[in-house]
Amino acid sequence: xxxxxxxxxxRICSKDCLCLYVCPTGATDTETGQIDFSKCIGCGVCxxxxxxxxxxxxxxxxxxxxxxxxxVIAKLNKLIQSKVEQEQMAEYIYKNSNDSIEKQxxxxxxxxxxxxxxxxxxxxxxxxPQSKNTKDFxxxxxxxxxxxxxxxxxxxxxxxxxxxE
Amino acid sequence: MKKYICPICGYVYDEExxxxxxxxxxxxxxxxxxxxxxxxxxxxxxxxxxxxxxxxEELREMNYGEIxxxxxxxxxxxxxQYLGEESKLFTKLANYYKSKSxxxxxxxxxxxxxxxxxDLETNYQKARSVASEKEDRGALRVITWGEKVTMILKSLLExxxxxxxxxxxxxxxxxxxxxxxxxxxxxxxxxxxxKVPSFKLLEVERGx
Numbered sequence: 034x035x036x037x038x039x040x041x042x043x044r045i046c047s048k049d050c051l052c053l054y055v056c057p058t059g060a061t062d063t064e065t066g067q068i069d070f071s072k073c074i075g076c077g078v079c080x081x082x083x084x085x086x087x088x089x090x091x092x093x094x095x096x097x098x099x100x101x102x103x104x105v106i107a108k109l110n111k112l113i114q115s116k117v118e119q120e121q122m123a124e125y126i127y128k129n130s131n132d133s134i135e136k137q138x139x140x141x142x143x144x145x146x147x148x149x150x151x152x153x154x155x156x157x158x159x160x161x162p163q164s165k166n167t168k169d170f171x172x173x174x175x176x177x178x179x180x181x182x183x184x185x186x187x188x189x190x191x192x193x194x195x196x197x198e
Numbered sequence: 199m200k201k202y203i204c205p206i207c208g209y210v211y212d213e214e215x216x217x218x219x220x221x222x223x224x225x226x227x228x229x230x231x232x233x234x235x236x237x238x239x240x241x242x243x244x245x246x247x248x249x250x251x252x253x254x255e256e257l258r259e260m261n262y263g264e265i266x267x268x269x270x271x272x273x274x275x276x277x278x279q280y281l282g283e284e285s286k287l288f289t290k291l292a293n294y295y296k297s298k299s300x301x302x303x304x305x306x307x308x309x310x311x312x313x314x315x316x317d318l319e320t321n322y323q324k325a326r327s328v329a330s331e332k333e334d335r336g337a338l339r340v341i342t343w344g345e346k347v348t349m350i351l352k353s354l355l356e357x358x359x360x361x362x363x364x365x366x367x368x369x370x371x372x373x374x375x376x377x378x379x380x381x382x383x384x385x386x387x388x389x390x391x392x393k394v395p396s397f398k399l400l401e402v403e404r405g406x
Binding site: 040044067091095099101102104105108109111112113114115116117118119120121122123124125126128133134135136137138140141142144145146147148149150151152153154155156157159160161162167170174180183186187189190193194 | 261263264265267268270271272274275276279280281283284287288290291294299300301302303304305306307309310313314316317321322324325328329332334336337339340341343344347348351354358362363365366370372373374375376377378379397402403404405
């Protein structure tokens with residue numbers, strides 16, 4: 034198996050279709066617009082030929098993520114805790130308000146806080162889904178839950194993700 | 199003559215060039231680039247000194263709300279790598295834990311503002327000083343963006359308190375990358391906080 038595969042960014046793609054002409058296996062020609070990974074051999078010809086720069090070569094295996102200092106993680110966790118609480122407060126306001134404008138503002142606040150939390154987690158040791166931190170987190174969840182469907186989903190994830198450390 | 203700087207997008211108001219003192223601008227004056235309100239602007243060159251007392255961080259289990267946010271973050275990570283199935287599974291987990299997470303009872307925008315103040319006055323400052331000391335530029339990046347988004351959030355809640363109708367005849371957008379909230383008819387060309395192109399600023403619809 035090759036080390037990389039081609040992916041197409043549909044928002045950038047200007048349908049010049051050169052990838053269709055140069056691809057040796059027909060992987061670029063699909064009904065969904067996405068490249069057929071089972072056919073892609075990772076040669077990169079499509080990416081080089083693409084005039085709009087919409088095709089990039091993505092690795093199957095990622096390098097280990099950067100290690101983070103414990104104190105930095107602790108401070109970011111403090112912010113995470115606060116943002117999660119704020120999301121929940123806005124959630125309460127959203128659910129209990131009858132005013133459409135207040136609800137709209139609460140919805141925006143819920144979304145903003147969720148996005149900030151997600152971003153904080155990326156910098157607090159969870160940048161890469163294939164990291165050891167993610168693996169430990171999922172294994173921990175698996176132990177804690179009693180919900181059978183959830184267990185299956187977590188096991189599936191652990192199985193699918195190509196952990197790299 | 200002083201210069202005043204927009205803390206969100208970095209726009210500089212130069213009193214000398216403009217010929218009008220910053221203080222003499224009307225209260226409803228806004229940043230011409232990103233729409234940040236006048237009261238957020240800061241005079242140039244203010245050093246913020248943070249006292250270095252260290253509170254010990256207790257080790258604790260993640261709560262359901264936190265688990266949900268970590269899962270939705272990992273779902274985005276998988277999506278970016280074009281790992282569709284993994285992304286869907288993480289989203290499923292995120293929704294499951296969100297439904298289990300408790301909602302803060304009887305919350306109000308006032309209480310939200312006091313949490314926000316605590317972030318701006320304490321949590322961001324402490325995080326910034328540690329991230330600088332450890333030279334963690336990634337952490338500094340998330341702190342810089344988050345602090346700006348939080349400042350705007352605060353000023354929006356203050357405006358809402360003074361005039362509940364200020365968003366009545368306009369639109370609300372949230373940047374899908376950094377969480378910046380923009381209130382206005384036309385969204386800016388790029389997000390003033392993270393500089394992503396405007397198509398990633400998504401409208402928050404008003405329900406019935």
